[in-house]
Amino acid sequence: MSLLTIINDDIKTAMKAKDKNTLAVLRMLKAAFQNEKIKTGNELSEDEELTLLSREMKQRRESLIEFKKANREDLVEQTNQAIKLVGKYLPQQLSEEELQVIISNAVSEVNATSMKDFGKVMGIVMPVIKGKAEGNVINRLVKDQLN
Template identity: 40%
Template sequence: MREKDRVALDSLRAVKSQILLLQTEARGAEVSAEQEIAILQRMIKQRKDSFEQFSAQGRQDLAEVEEAQMKVIEKFLPKQLSAEELETEIKNIISETGAESIKDLGKVMGAASKALAGKSDGKSISEMAKKLLS
């Protein structure tokens, strides 16, 4: 507020609002770290979608706001895995689950989603798992 950073202020207010909403739905129960990470990931995904739509429509003014908010929210997430790190992690999960083909994608995705929660988004995990199982 003191820095007059309107984008950061709006982003943080949105995050706080989502967390308070979750607490209200849970009747005041404590929100876990996993739930907070899920909220942040969902908010980033929403902003990415909005950014893409605004860019496609030629509304760069709105797209820039969404991109700036996305960067502010990403600061509060754990460090995201690089493509190489993600590939290594999924290879380990594939060997642990004994998956051999694309038919075993469900087993791999279940284990990977739990193991990599907050470190990578579901879309990246899914794409890498499909690539490695094909």
């Protein structure tokens, strides 16, 4: 079952429960899926769905940081709820230890020895980890291993 189908079902449930906040976030996700579908001109693959959800999650996390800086507690709470809801559709996030193992394997696979090999390592790591960890965490861990 595609994520869009699951989101549509959850929209119906939120409508019946009259949960306006959840409904707003779900409708936003649905719109993002539909816009991406129109842009690509075909049904989204599972990888494309994960990429889209990761992008939406990243936007919310960036917004959360800005709202905290501006002392907008009302928006911080609302954004936290949206992050939890979007996170429900993402695969379980990998721990740093699990990420370290994947990154170590990639480093040894390409015989990476310095930061010059950063792109090669990231090229191997990102398809494996797609949607299962934040890009900035992966970036930091790869740099730590290459230094």
